[in-house]
């Protein structure tokens with residue numbers, strides 16, 4: 001069955017196109033910095049936001065009008081697979097991502113749930129074979145069902161821990177079956193509501209035990225995907241243990257897990273943590289821990305994870321700068337963990353939203369590559385830190401000094417010769433690059 005019958009494959013038509021169903025900037029074949037946009041950006045569609053969610057929010061019922069909604073249960077799950085692959089093809093995204101419960105309904109018990117999953121997974125496998133679309137990552141939803149009321153691997157209840165483990169075990173098997181490039185752990189309820197009833201030490205230890213068992217099981221079944229932790233500071237918990245990249249990295253190091261994981265960085269989670277998107281990318285990159293990206297954006301006027309489609313070109317440029325500096329995302333990609341607004345309820349909006357996001361990162365890629373090629377930011381940074389390239393500065397970075405020598409150096413100083421940080425000039429230059437990238441032609 002065809003679900004988006006009024007829409008053809010979305011093609012690149014260039015910046016001056018007025019066709020709403022065309023890419024203005026995302027040209028899959030265009031080579032930038034030696035890689036095609038398609039190869040480098042590795043776009044992925046999030047199954048949950050695009051095919052599963054209904055637009056409900058804490059204040060109102062679902063609004064989405066979807067051509068597959070006439071079905072229910074397993075028929076609905078199958079219809080969604082058909083619709084999803086039609087969508088991947090038409091939007092021209094090479095990857096997709098899902099949670100277990102996005103693709104198949106839960107049964108009356110774990111066994112039934114897994115049977116439902118098996119049916120849908122074999123269907124997805126066929127569609128993948130025919131279409132060439134690939135699974136960027138899958139994950140287990142260990143937060144929606146009431147059994148995870150107090151968390152999963154960090155639950156106070158051992159049975160919840162076991163149930164979560166069984167779901168991840170199945171998830172790893174599914175990942176292997178479908179050739180997933182990565183496997184994601186987002187700690188939806190891995191945190192606490194209040195310290196008053198929480199054994200933080202036990203919860204952290206258990207979370208680490210859980211991850212170690214997952215690593216062991218993946219090894220046991222020969223599933224070689226990159227494991228990813230997706231940090232988020234809060235929501236739905238008041239404090240989530242993998243608060244941000246720095247916290248997550250310290251956790252991984254504490255528990256000797258750092259060699260088995262990288263990070264999946266989501267823009268809106270970064271801002272919820274009080275960071276910029278590029279801060280999280282930078283922190284991961286300089287520690288060689290940047291694995292993949294959940295591409296979205298928050299609303300500065302709302303305090304929660306609004307998961308909007310990314311349209312802010314300044315942000316996509318600075319994000320792409322980090323990704324280019326990282327040498328790309330390796331096995332990761334740019335997954336649109338983003339949802340259309342509740343008022344954008346028509347099926348066509350799914351296309352408009354993805355076009356907007358794919359175009360926004362394409363612009364970011366092009367502008368950031370130009371910034372790299374012209375050595376704009378590196379030049380500024382090199383100049384700013386030049387005192388570490390000789391004299392006392394070089395001694396500091398080479399570990400050839402101590403407090404005695406530094407004191408002696410300080411005694412000899414009358415004033416410190418600072419230079420301006422030139423923030424306004426730098427921002428103006430970035431604006432210039434943003435506008436010039438498309439003015440040239």
Ligand code: XLS
Nearest residue numbers: 139186230266294305337
């Ligand atoms: C929620 C998260 C979630 C993860 C996958 O805030 O972003 O969607 O990406 O569980």
Ligand code: NI
Nearest residue numbers: 230266294337
């Ligand atoms: Ni996410």
Ligand code: NI
Nearest residue numbers: 266269305337
């Ligand atoms: Ni999120």
